[in-house]
Amino acid sequence: xxxxxxxxxxxxxxxxxxxxxxxxxxxxxxxxxxxxxxxxxxxxxxxxxxxxxxxxxxxxxxxxxxxxxxxxxxxxxxxxxxxxxxxxxxxxxxxxxxxxxxxxxxxxxxxxxxxxxxxxxxxxxxxxxxxxxxxxxxxxxxxxxxxxxxxxxxxxxxxxxxxxxxxxxxxxxxxxxxxxxxxxxxxxxxxxxxxxxxxxxxxxxxxxxxxxxxxxxxxxxxxxxxxxxxxxxxxxxxxxxxxxxxxxxxxxxxxxxxxxxxxxxxxxxxxxxxxxxxxxxxxxxxxxxxxxxxxxxxxxxxxxxxxxxxxxxxxxxxxxxxxxxxxxxxxxxxxxxxxx
Amino acid sequence: xxxxxxxxxxxxxxxxxxxxxxxxxxxxxxxxxxxxxxxxxxxxxxxxxxxxxxxxxxxxxxxxxxxxxxxxxxxxxxxxxxxxxxxxxxxxxxxxxxxxxxxxxxxxxxxxxxxxxxxxxxxxxxxxxxxxxxxxxxxxxxxxxxxxxxxxxxxxxxxxxxxxxxxxxxxx
Numbered sequence: 364x365x366x367x368x369x370x371x372x373x374x375x376x377x378x379x380x381x382x383x384x385x386x387x388x389x390x391x392x393x394x395x396x397x398x399x400x401x402x403x404x405x406x407x408x409x410x411x412x413x414x415x416x417x418x419x420x421x422x423x424x425x426x427x428x429x430x431x432x433x434x435x436x437x438x439x440x441x442x443x444x445x446x447x448x449x450x451x452x453x454x455x456x457x458x459x460x461x462x463x464x465x466x467x468x469x470x471x472x473x474x475x476x477x478x479x480x481x482x483x484x485x486x487x488x489x490x491x492x493x494x495x496x497x498x499x500x501x502x503x504x505x506x507x508x509x510x511x512x513x514x515x516x517x518x519x520x521x522x523x524x525x526x527x528x529x530x531x532x533x534x535x536x537x538x539x540x541x542x543x544x545x546x547x548x549x550x551x552x553x554x555x556x557x558x559x560x561x562x563x564x565x566x567x568x569x570x571x572x573x574x575x576x577x578x579x580x581x582x583x584x585x586x587x588x589x590x591x592x593x594x595x596x597x598x599x600x601x602x603x604x605x606x607x608x609x610x611x612x613x614x615x616x617x618x619x620x621x622x623x624x625x626x627x628x629x630x631x632x633x634x635x636x637x638x639x640x641x642x643x644x645x646x647x648x649x650x651x652x653x654x655x656x657x658x659x660x661x662x663x664x665x666x667x668x669x670x671x672x673x674x675x676x677x678x679x680x681x682x683x684x685x686x687x688x689x690x691x692x693x694x695x696x697x698x699x700x701x702x703x
Numbered sequence: 704x705x706x707x708x709x710x711x712x713x714x715x716x717x718x719x720x721x722x723x724x725x726x727x728x729x730x731x732x733x734x735x736x737x738x739x740x741x742x743x744x745x746x747x748x749x750x751x752x753x754x755x756x757x758x759x760x761x762x763x764x765x766x767x768x769x770x771x772x773x774x775x776x777x778x779x780x781x782x783x784x785x786x787x788x789x790x791x792x793x794x795x796x797x798x799x800x801x802x803x804x805x806x807x808x809x810x811x812x813x814x815x816x817x818x819x820x821x822x823x824x825x826x827x828x829x830x831x832x833x834x835x836x837x838x839x840x841x842x843x844x845x846x847x848x849x850x851x852x853x854x855x856x857x858x859x860x861x862x863x864x865x866x867x868x869x870x871x872x873x874x875x
Contacts, residue, residue, distance in 0.1 A: 439735075482836045486762035493770030497742070500774065504735065504781050516781065519774050526771070543837050 439505035447498025514604025531689035721747035
């Protein structure tokens with residue numbers, strides 16, 4: 364009993380700590396990567412390769428003046444950053460980040476590397492992340508600023524639109540694995556299949572559901588408000604969108620939420636399509652983190668390469684291209700599985 | 704702590720939050736706050752579903768009601784920029800008050816009849832294996848409740864078509 368409790372606390376602590384660390388160091392990775400793409404240096408001053416830059420930024424944000432404009436809705440203005448960051452943090456609770464471990468023989472029996480394994484894992488992640496929109500939305504409204512409000516309205520319309528396609532893109536995976544439990548979805552991707560009887564490839568769902576993976580990834584970009592879908596904070600038209608009026612740690616919390624959401628989205632894409640922590644050799648958490656970092660790198664790469672969508676383009680793309688494509692993909696998978 | 708005690712405490716807490724925030728939805732003069740209290744009510748109901756081992760219903764409640772429908776509610780409220788209403792729950796109209804009191808009395812009688820004259824089983828029936836799981840809910844929806852399920856989808860389709868017709872006034 365005590366061992367179970369301690370193991371649970373340690374797992375929660377590790378996931379929480381790593382998520383915060385990833386959120387902080389994503390800013391470093393992002394600045395360095397974009398700098399490299401734009402042939403600049405990026406942060407170099409604080410520590411070797413600017414590695415201490417996120418810490419310095421954190422300290423700076425912590426000591427900044429915490430401004431509260433006079434006409435804001437005070438309760439919601441304070442509540443909004445918290446509402447944004449909490450769902451981003453707890454969505455990770457059901458994602459398996461490794462196989463089983465005995466912590467080098469310390470524990471009496473193997474423990475799965477996953478905080479909790481619930482029957483509706485996929486729906487849990489979708490449900491919790493869909494609550495994240497309230498933080499952005501209420502921040503936009505409570506700020507009592509037209510640019511903020513526009514940013515908040517854009518965010519909510521965008522997230523609802525792309526959530527549909529995202530859900531439908533996953534249906535193919537659910538049909539193939541016949542479970543909503545994330546550990547079973549990972550288990551369904553174990554093993555190797557042969558391409559034309561010659562090339563061995565892992566049985567990851569990305570090879571059976573390439574269209575689904577593409578739709579999922581594009582929707583993940585839109586759901587996390589990343590470029591080219593970062594209209595809620597389009598600086599050329601909306602100052603800084605929903606967080607125009609925020610400063611200090613409240614501002615930092617929105618950023619933490621955005622990067623934690625990116626990590627969760629990448630982790631979901633990894634779990635659903637890239638075999639999660641499965642790898643041919645070596646410790647499984649390393650594979651999991653590695654796959655996530657590849658996806659996060661692509662997130663940043665997109666931001667450095669693509670211009671922002673116009674709002675009507677965003678809506679047309681979501682409703683008239685992605686949604687029908689996701690529907691066809693889901694129906695096609697269902698028919699193929701039924702026939703074969 | 705004993706698990707049964709913990710469950711009772713959780714139930715009492717969630718039920719209280721649901722009831723209080725439900726009440727606040729009605730009396731709250733500000734539309735945005737009313738909608739937020741409605742979200743809290745729905746969240747507490749979702750917690751009650753978890754206590755009943757109905758995890759799938761929890762997920763649907765959070766995903767559909769709290770995560771999508773209420774976002775649209777708030778969206779409309781904010782777009783219209785509704786002003787603070789001055790005590791909307793105290794109408795001067797006598798006929799309305801009589802109607803409201805009458806309806807409340809009918810509801811109360813109904814409640815007494817339903818709760819008071821029916822003896823609840825002393826012990827809750829034992830849980831079926833796999834109760835509340837997605838597989839079980841799915842199987843029931845596609846076998847025993849197939850007809851109501853399909854009717855519900857037709858109703859939703861009609862609602863979508865109706866909304867389109869209402870929104871698009873001029874068909875070219």
